[in-house]
């Protein structure tokens with residue numbers, strides 16, 4: 001087995017390689033003067049089972065292109081099997097046509113990865129489970145929920161908890177977390193969004209008064225959804241609100257928005273490399289899921305069960 005990485009999230013790739021006690025494959029991923037990407041693998045990969053770790057996070061298009069070119073280099077170097085390990089799958093929110101004459105970019109990206117030569121895909125908390133079906137190759141979708149549940153038990157286990165989905169689309173994810181927290185009660189924020197990047201909280205379904213609320217979502221991008229939901233929960237009498245979000249996209253002024261929000265803390269995983277601002281924020285904590293991804297890779301390489309990781 002070989003672990004290779006693009007430039008999107010080298011600390012995560014190194015942590016995965018460390019868990020697997022496997023040295024990182026010696027590769028250069030560089031730019032020509034005109035910003036074209038060039039990849040050179042400095043060791044033999046012929047016949048190898050290679051895992052390329054690359055989140056397609058900001059800058060999404062550059063990181064996607066790096067991933068595609070890494071896969072192409074591996075294919076042409078006769079790797080036996082190539083797994084695209086894409087902890088954060090960018091473009092996932094474009095998974096359907098929101099109106100006439102619009103693209104389904106998540107499907108296009110899935111096609112690009114497949115066409116480049118990937119044999120398998122491994123991702124974490126895909127925005128929608130059905131994105132697995134956009135790939136015509138085996139696709140494993142890992143869940144951060146067990147790691148989050150363990151952290152919540154350790155930090156907030158002695159409190160009167162309520163799991164909250166910040167929108168109707170996240171109810172399945174929130175219910176799964178609540179189940180892991182000894183069937184904690186569930187509330188839902190009824191969110192309406194008029195324009196991308198702007199959210200407006202309409203209503204809260206569930207009795208949150210006196211509860212310590214745990215908001216769970218797959219993505220925090222502008223932070224609008226989360227910060228509005230936190231404020232709405234407090235307005236309804238919640239005692240406190242913390243948030244657990246798998247992918248810390250944190251665009252624009254999101255870190256400042258979180259710092260100035262009513263949240264007690266925001267916990268994100270390391271699927272996306274945190275910016276300095278996110279690392280320095282005393283409201284943001286990073287939970288590593290490198291061991292989860294490493295263990296899934298080990299099981300894929302050994303051809304043993306990945307789903308049993310979540311039993």
Ligand code: R5P
Nearest residue numbers: 197219220221222223224225
């Ligand atoms: C939407 O369906 C996602 O699950 C997130 O709620 C959304 O992407 C968060 O975006 P923002 O932080 O910009 O409100």
